[in-house]
Amino acid sequence: MTFPSFYDAAPRLVVFDPLSAFLGAAEDGLLEYGYADAVRLAGHSCPTVAGAYLMTVRSLERLYPDEVPERGAVAVSVREAADDGVAGVMASVATLLTGATENTGFKGIAGRFDRRNLLSFGVGIQGTMAFVRMDTGAGVQATLDSGVVPVDPAMPGLLQRLLSQAASPDEAAQFRILWQKRVRRMLVDHASDPRLVRLAAWNGRPDA
Template sequence: MNYPKFFDNVEKIVTYDELAQFLGVNDDGIIEYTYLDIVKTSGHSCATVAGAYLSALYGLKALYKETLPRRGEIKVEIKNQPREHNAGVVGCVISNITGATTDYGFGGIPTGKFNRRDLLFYGADIETDISFTRLDNGKSVGINYRPGKIVNPMAILKSAISPDASEEDKKSFPKRFQEMVKTVLENGDKVIEVIEY
């Protein structure tokens, strides 16, 4: 698969998934997610996908500090409904990383362990865009994502789809668009706000 090389420079998200270890996926249950992994499952790379990835990266770091995030043991709340501001895309990205699902995920083994359902909520009554909560100790962190501080994705999109867009505008659009995504990913500390409760 050909893809922009900056994808490889994005920090990986490393998690521990006891279910993966239990089922023999690997010996230690450690699962690494790259931005490229998320692009493959999303089918595209944009400011929303990049923001969801960064939200998980920064949120899980704040939630777990020096220990590995425990996939499947994290409640995720999203302020918007799935069709509002592409929150459904955000939820899919974060679901892939955390294992949290609404009602469609793995229901657990017969003992009830490893359930992944009812851990992802849309339209949540929270003050931030996203909230992550550890199931083991109840600690939560909130995340706000503000790409507009450094980029204008809609302006780039409109430059390629407007009626007066030139052939050069259309031709250069994919590269310009991914340069915008690259800028977002390189400036996570500017576009992501972490609030620890």
């Protein structure tokens, strides 16, 4: 398995998962995630996956400024319905990093470690997604503006040629290079750009 080298330059996230600690899955319950983990989950690398990854990482950093984020203790809200656009893809990346699920997650052990009902769709928020700490109630909305990293002018034409199966091998290779170049710019060049991922405090109430 060979990934583009820029994956290693993207921000990484370390979380504490109490269930992992309880079961001895990882030493001290510490889990480290990188962008490659999101790619493995989604099966592809694109601005949506990169954006969801950055929104989640930056939101957890904001919610846990002086401590390791706790996986399984953060509720995630998505503005769009689950079957709208790319909402499901974004939510799956957030689930990977936070452990939050709808009603399909781990049910817990003797009332502990329940991961269900921490993920909600179609929530009246202004941001793309919102994250709330279950222990303190602190919340943050994250808004992705992928237009901050524009599409290369050659991309639309190359994409159409690929979809119509008219592209040459060189054109297909150029498309892949330009596609991942945009992802790299998001994850590396603009990883901390407040225009790409805008964060705002959230009180946990819809339409706030």
